[in-house]
Amino acid sequence: MTPLRRQFLRLKREHPGTILFFRLGDFYETFDDDAKRAARLLQITLTSREMGRGNRVPMAGVPAHAADAYIARLIAAGERVAVCEQITPRPGAPPGNGKAGRRSSTRAGASMMDRRVVRVVTPGTVAEPGMLTAAKNNYLCAVAANGHQAGLAYADVSTGEFAATQFNGERWAAELRQELDRLQPAEVLVPKGDSDAGGLPEWWSLLEADGQLEGIVTPNERWRFDPTTAEEQLLSRYEVASLEGFGLDRSPQAVAAAGALVAYLEQTHARLLASLAEVRSYSPGMYVTLDSFTRRNLEVMEPVQRAGGHEASPTLVSVIDGTRTPLGARQLRRWLNLPLRDLAALGQRLDTVDALVKDSQLRTALSEDLKRVGDLERLTNRVVQGSAPPNALVAIRECLLASQGLQASASAAAGSLARLLAAIDPCLEVAALIERAIAVADDESGGADAVGPAGERHLIRSGFSRELDELVADTAQARTWIAALEGVERQRTGIKTLKVGYNKVFGYYIQVSNVYRRQVPGEYVRRQTLTEGERYITPELKEHEARVLTAQERISELASELYSRVLREIASYHRRLQRSAKALAHLDVLLGFADLAVHSRYARPALDESGELEIVGGRHPVVEAALERALAEDRPGLAATSGFIANDCRLDTSNQQIILLTGPNMAGKSTYLRMVALIALLAQVGCFVPADRARIGLVDRIFTRVGAQDDLATGRSTFMVEMLETAAILRHATPHSLVLLDEIGRGTSTYDGLAIAQAVVEYIHNHPDAKARTLFATHYHELTELERTLPRVHTARMDVREEGDQVIFLHRIVPGSADRSYGIHVARLAGVPRAVIRRAEEVLHALEDSARAEPSARTARREGGRAMPAVSAEADAMQLSLFAPPHAAVEELKRLDVLAMTPLEALTKLHELQQRVQEQ
Structure with a gap:
């Protein structure tokens, strides 16, 4: 070996x-x-x-x-x-x-x-730009749990972000999984299991029911997650006597997770720790809760269904993203994942957007400066980690010069915008240092002002180091002498074929062809014999060669030392640069919000802590943007479309808490529900909203159950997925929540679905811990009867206009309830064969005739006008038939015992049955 x-x-x-x-x-x-x-x-x-x-x-x-x-x-x-x-x-x-x-x-x-x-x-410790997505954070998470407590820590080593939190109580697993869904980590650290074989801890199964985290989990030594060991790790790192100043002194599992994360970075790539910020404690309760179902249903970051071809399906973030920098793009995504519940902070964001909307000249100037700002956050971290190449330093300098112009604009602003601009620190000392020290070569041979060997990554500008300049000058002088040697020796010796060359084995040499071998001077020392001639050296040539090679080696060493010194000096400004990067990111997002408000006619929402939600002229931001794009491209089928149809919405906890929304398929019920949710979300991010006017009483959670599909990976049917989402809403909704439910109960039989839907409405209306503002879209028209018995339930419908056998969807919300779903019309639009459509109409008419002949127990009234709470026992035991029910006369004919009847009795009964049939 x-x-x-x-x-x-x-x-x-x-x-x-x-x-x-x-x-x-x-x-x-x-x-x-x-x-x-x-x-x-x-x-x-x-x-x-x-x-x-x-x-x-x-x-x-x-x-x-x-x-x-x-x-x-x-x-x-x-x-x-x-x-x-x-x-x-x-x-x-x-x-x-x-x-x-x-x-x-x-x-x-x-x-x-x-x-x-x-x-x-590892997936969570990637710091190299080529391995990262510019607009997304790359989070490494660590999870610790003990009893009814769990801790979560997360960090992005490319930006320095580091935070930790703790979950307490019986719901810790659901809340922790919710936070993991928000972070979308690249890697999750957990302690190894109790068995000798390691594996995962038993409690992990509470988080991993759907298997979505399986591929990103990294089991680590259990002792690293011990709260005492982890606390010592953090105390040593921050050189403090207590973690009280970090808000972690009463959160042992958060400390365990944070300490394990730091230990893992020490184990994998210790230099990454230098760029990590001090750990920040936070509480998820500071933000609006969006569970994974809601994020998916609202298509905040990812579309539910991909568009065909190469065109990406639009999402909320793709529509509102007007950022100009990678750090702004990441900040926007963090804000969308963490809508605020703090009125003061939201007011500052909205004030800033308002100021930018009103000053187009300032908005344009800031936009031009921001376009020159690169990814200062990640560039700075590369410097601290010692891995930044010279072009990264030049990019930092460009960022800082642009920042100088942005900060100068503070004099033209006022209020929150002026404060934000003033927080941008151009760090002129760093910009001057980079200008003085670093020169990026224009080509492979190096630039005119660059000092350093060709091909080396450390390129120091001439004038920065006297010693380096002297070495370069000495090298250049020796190279000049060597370059001139060929001409001097040819003239002195008369050897016309004499050449001066270089290789890595012998260094510099003088080559003479065999024809002139007898004219070689005596001071030449033979070093190599070739077929076509001889190679020689001279003492003077070796002396100059030694000068060149020695100087080159020293230049390389000194350039590397100087470059490292420059990196260390810039790294000493790390905190200032990162604070400035944060301000730049905020400005970038808010400037994008202002552009969106101007170009898309968004309005400033009024926010308060009431239980009201009022939207006038609201529009769905994603659908509106897609429609405008389609109209601009003159796509076929849109000639008669004038644009998105705006709608109003009013909800409050005292009078109009629940709206039961009925109407045909394709009329826009689901779009309306999503519109209300997205307007509330944008308002609590600090963005203007697509409406003429909006007043939003702050919400603590947004729940949506819109659309459903089966989950084959976990063996869950469509109805089971629907019920899981509904159960999560009913367990966690509060009077401050916004709940949007679409077609609850449609995944099962008619009466089961109706019963579940009615019970859900009653629970949200009556339960003291629920009472959330709710939009409930349904095809169960029987539910609209609840308006008569539940005081805070109101009805609304999607308006349609019938012209002959054609149905026109007006996409407007009007008071009242719908009496038809127009499903067959939608089937006709979808291209269902005409024979099927005709047969469906026949079956529908038969069912409607039957319903009119025998009023359904589901819509019967009790005395006093109260809506009946449940279907009758007879109806509960049956399902709707695909065929018309049998005629009563036919049923009686089947029961007749003709053998026991006289001929006269048989003829009389036959005549009676015939008349009954003819009458109906």
Whole structure:
């Protein structure tokens, strides 16, 4: 076994469960099973290499300069990658930069090279820009639990964000899962299970019922999640005596999660810790709760159904995102995931948007400056982590110069906008340092003002270091002498074919062809004989060569030292830069809100703590945007469409708490429900809303049950999914909540569905802990009778106009209830065969005739005018038939015992039955 093989196996043992990227010269190699997996996942060639006498092992490698792209693909495939670098040559190794060729590295001293794993890249610890999505955070989470307490910590190592919270009580699992759904983490750390085999803790099954988190869970040592151990970890990191100042002194499980997260980063990539902010404690109760069902139903971030072709389906975030920077795009998504319940904070956001809406000149100026701002947040973190290349520093300088213009605009603003602009810190000291120190080469040979060897990433501007400038000047002088040597020697010796060249083995040399060998001066020293001539050196040439090579080595070392010093100095401004980045992100989002308000006619909502919700002229932001785009593109079928039909809505907890909304399919009931929810959501994000006027009494939770589909992965039917969502709403709704229910009970039989729907309405109306403002869309027209008995229930319907056999959907909400669903008309529009449509009409008429002949017990009245609370026993035992019910005369005819009747009695009965049939 070769020394290189022993080194690899040792490092592999130290990092189990990873693919080890083992640096060999200009390549990262993988071996054994790692090579087989890498070759399959990366679609690279699987070869083999000898690692001792007759011992060939599988090998697959990738170029070092493209490693990030390959690592990103492995991470996306669920792998973890340990990156092993060559550090320094061991004593006695030949001089050089350690970059031996891929094949020669093992033979030419690779075994003498120190190597160590410098980082372990996992889904939650990615910091390289090429592996990240600019508009999304990449969260690493840690979860700890004990009894009825659970802690959650999360961090984004690319931005420095770090926060923790604790959940208490019997509902901790549901609340924790809700928070995980909001964060959408790339990786979740949990303690290993109690068994010797490890695995997951028993309580994890409470969070993992649907299996959606399975692929991102990383079990970790249990002792790391011990609250005492974790507290010591955090106290040591922050050099404090207590965590009281962080708000975590009474949250042991939050401390356990935060400490385990920090320990994991120390284990995988310690340099990432330097850029992590101080842990921030928070309470989910500070924000509006949006469960996973609601996020999906409202299509806040992701569409429920993908559009066909390459066109992405619109979502709320895609419609309102007017940000100009990556940090603004991430901030917008955080705000949409965390709508506020703080009136003062919301007022400041709305005031800022209002000021920007009213000042178009300032809005334009700020927009131009923001376009020059890059991702200051992630750029700064790369500096702190010591991984920022020179072009990242130049990008930081550009951000800061743009920030200077933004801050200067504060004098033209007032109130909250002026305060926000003043919070932008241009850090002129950092901009000046970068300008003075860093020069990015224009091409591969370096720029005119760059000091540093060609191909090196550390490019120091001339004038920054006197010592470096002197070394460069000395090198340039020696190179000039060498460049002139060829002409001088040709003239002195008369050898016309004399050339001065260079190679890595012999350095600089003088080459003379065989024809002129006799004219070679005596001071030339032969170094190499070639077929076509000889190569020589001279003492003077070697002296200048030594000057060049020594200076080059020193230039490389000094440039690296100076660059590291610049990084450290910029890193000392880390907190200021991150505070400025936060202000820039807020400005970017609010400026986008202002543009949206101006161009899409959004209005400022009035917010208060009442139980009222009033919307006048409300519009669905996503549908309106899609419709306007379709009209602009002149798509067929929209010629008669004038635009989105606005509607009003009023809900309150004292008079009109519940609206039962009826109407035909395709009339817009679901769109109306979503419109109300999205307007409330936007208002509590601090955005103007698509309405003529809106007043929103702050909501604590938004629940939607709109549309449903089965969940085959967990064996749940459509109706079961519907009931799970309904159950979550009924358990968690409060008088401050907004509840939107669409077609409750449609996934089961008619009477079961009607009974469930009525019970849900009564519960929300009567239960003292519920009483949420509710929109309830239904095809069960019998439910509208509840308006007579439940004082806070009112009815509304989607308006339609009938013209002959045509039905026109007006998409307007009007008071009252609908008496028809027009389902057959919708079936006709969908292209259902005419024969089916005709038969459906026949069946419908028969059922309607039957209903008129025998009034349904479901709509019967009790004495006193009170709506009956449940169907009769007879009706409850039956289901609606697909066929018309049998005639009573036919049924009686079946029961007759003709053998026991006289001929006269039989004729008399037959005549009676005939008359009954004719009369009906």
